Amino acid sequence: MLNPKLKLNPKLFNQDVEQVPIRKGFGQGLLLAGEIDKNVVALCADLTESTQMHFFKEKFPERFIEMGVAEQNLVTVASGMAAMDKIPFCSSYAMFSPGRNWEQIRTTIAYNDRPVKIVGSHAGISVGADGGTHQALEDIALMRVIPNMDIISPCDAIEAKKATVALTKTGKPAYLRLAREKTPIITTEETPMQIGKAEIYWVPDVGLAQVGIIVTGSLTYHAMLAAKELETKGIKTKVMNLSSIMPIDIEAIVALAKECRAIVTVEEHQVKGGMGSAVAEVLAQNYPVPIEFIGVQNLFGQSGSPDKLIEHYQMGTPDIILAVEKVLKRKINPHT
Numbered sequence: 001m002l003n004p005k006l007k008l009n010p011k012l013f014n015q016d017v018e019q020v021p022i023r024k025g026f027g028q029g030l031l032l033a034g035e036i037d038k039n040v041v042a043l044c045a046d047l048t049e050s051t052q053m054h055f056f057k058e059k060f061p062e063r064f065i066e067m068g069v070a071e072q073n074l075v076t077v078a079s080g081m082a083a084m085d086k087i088p089f090c091s092s093y094a095m096f097s098p099g100r101n102w103e104q105i106r107t108t109i110a111y112n113d114r115p116v117k118i119v120g121s122h123a124g125i126s127v128g129a130d131g132g133t134h135q136a137l138e139d140i141a142l143m144r145v146i147p148n149m150d151i152i153s154p155c156d157a158i159e160a161k162k163a164t165v166a167l168t169k170t171g172k173p174a175y176l177r178l179a180r181e182k183t184p185i186i187t188t189e190e191t192p193m194q195i196g197k198a199e200i201y202w203v204p205d206v207g208l209a210q211v212g213i214i215v216t217g218s219l220t221y222h223a224m225l226a227a228k229e230l231e232t233k234g235i236k237t238k239v240m241n242l243s244s245i246m247p248i249d250i251e252a253i254v255a256l257a258k259e260c261r262a263i264v265t266v267e268e269h270q271v272k273g274g275m276g277s278a279v280a281e282v283l284a285q286n287y288p289v290p291i292e293f294i295g296v297q298n299l300f301g302q303s304g305s306p307d308k309l310i311e312h313y314q315m316g317t318p319d320i321i322l323a324v325e326k327v328l329k330r331k332i333n334p335h336t
Contacts, residue, residue, distance in 0.1 A: 001231075003203050007190040012221075013228060019182035022218060023121045025157030026178055027052025029164025030089055034060050037168055041081055043067055043090040045074045051091035051121040051178075072101040075109060075118065082114035087168050094120030094136035094177065102142055109173050110146045117167050118143075122180040124268035125296065125313060126218060126306035135301030141273025143175040144246060150174040150195060151245040153267075153275070155220035156186045159243060162193040170195060179218040179268070181306050186220055186241075198249040200256075202227040202239035209238040211324045211331075212256040215266040216242045216275045219294075219315060223266050226320035237324060245275050250282050257287045262331040264292045264323045268315060271295040290330040292323040 002008045011017050034040045034056050042056045043065045057064040067074045071092050078088035090097065098105050098118060109116045123136045143151050150172055154160035160178060167174050192199060202224055203209070215223040220241055227237045240256055242249070257263055263283070265276030276293040283289060296313050310316045 001203060001205050003200050006192065006199055006201065007188050008201060009185050009188055012184065012186055012224065017184045019184050020157040021180060021182050022154055022157050022160045023052045023178040023180060025154065025160030026119060026164050026176065027055045029161035031055040031059060032161065033165045033168045034063065036165070037087060039085060040087045040089065040168055041065070043074055043078050043088060045069060045071050045092040045097065047092055047121070051119060053091055071097045072104045075101050075104045075116065078116045079108040079112065079114045082116050083112070087115060087117070089117045089119055091119035091121060093134060094123035094139045095134050098139055098142050098175065099136055106146050110148045113148050114173060115171050117174045117176060119176045119178065121178045123177050124179055124218060125301040125309045126179055126181045126268060128181070128306045128309065129303050131303040132301040137270045137296050137301060138273070139177060140245060140267070140269050140275060144273065144278060148173050149246060151177070152195065152243055153177040153217040153245055154243050155217060155241050156183055158185060158187045158189065158191070159193050163195070163243065166193065166195050177217060181218070183218050184221045186224065193243070195244050196247040196249060197244060198240050198242045198252040200238050201241050202237065204236035204238070205231070207236055209236045209260045211235065211237050211262045211264060211328055212240060212260040213237055213264045213266060213320065213324065214240045214242050214253065214256070214279055216245060217268055219266050219268050222310070222315070222317045223320055225317045226324065229317070230321060230324055235324060235328065242275060242279070245278055248278055248282060250286065253279055253282050254286045257283055257289045262290050262327045264294060264320065264327055266294040266315070266320055269295055271297055290327050292327040294320055294323055
């Protein structure tokens with residue numbers, strides 16, 4: 001059942017559940033952040049409406065800079081503004097930022113520990129028809145290896161809005177990963193969101209969970225559907241929303257592993273180097289358990305509808321269910 005402590009959307013499993021692009025939540029959050037703090041500024045690489053920065057641009061034109069198709073310059077200028085006590089948010093498609101300008105992010109932002117917020121929109125294969133060249137499936141891995149870098153991957157538009165405002169207060173470099181397509185609203189304004197803290201969104205009706213599902217980003221809804229269906233099969237799970245990939249909530253991950261003794265990670269990203277790898281590192285050092293990884297398995301993306309691509313790359317609700325059943329067998333029979 002939905003964790004009653006977190007005040008999640010009670011209409012989540014209704015057919016008419018509201019769906020909003022996660023990137024729109026960022027746009028709303030950036031506008032709110034700009035109203036709260038006059039030092040918040042915005043820079044974009046010729047994708048203002050696509051990345052939803054137009055809300056900020058319209059209200060604060062004097063604090064918005066259109067950089068054009070120049071992603072390397074985008075983050076370098078943002079770093080300079082951060083050195084002058086501004087809080088810059090710079091946005092583009094994730095394939096181009098951090099995909100194209102990784103070295104500038106590493107050297108001018110992270111190396112100097114400048115509080116620039118890199119916003120990578122249109123991440124994952126759910127970009128759809130844009131195809132493999134535009135589908136960023138490696139961005140978490142790219143950013144996770146950079147020292148000083150926080151990484152936030154919101155599950156819905158409301159969490160994206162909260163994360164955007166929260167990032168203005170960290171004083172650190174950060175990467176905010178956003179999906180393009182409409183995503184069901186999972187949380188509410190009352191649902192807690194804290195950088196560095198994971199939350200359990202689904203809990204068994206009674207008893208302890210047998211498998212822990214750890215998910216980030218746009219596939220959280222699929223993980224929740226899987227947990228609900230598994231409950232009807234007599235398999236008890238907990239679903240953890242790990243929107244804060246860096247800093248990572250070691251305590252919560254270890255506690256979930258100790259309760260369940262089997263974990264499935266779910267992300268719209270390459271399995272190699274992604275959120276699942278981060279979880280595996282935590283557990284390898286603290287409490288090793290069997291793990292199954294849902295994500296893209298060392299492949300490039302391709303053109304297609306988002307739903308079909310999620311199905312093709314085996315990241316949907318049925319695939320999560322199969323992974324839970326598989327890891328449960330490994331838990332019971334550790335030599336199989």
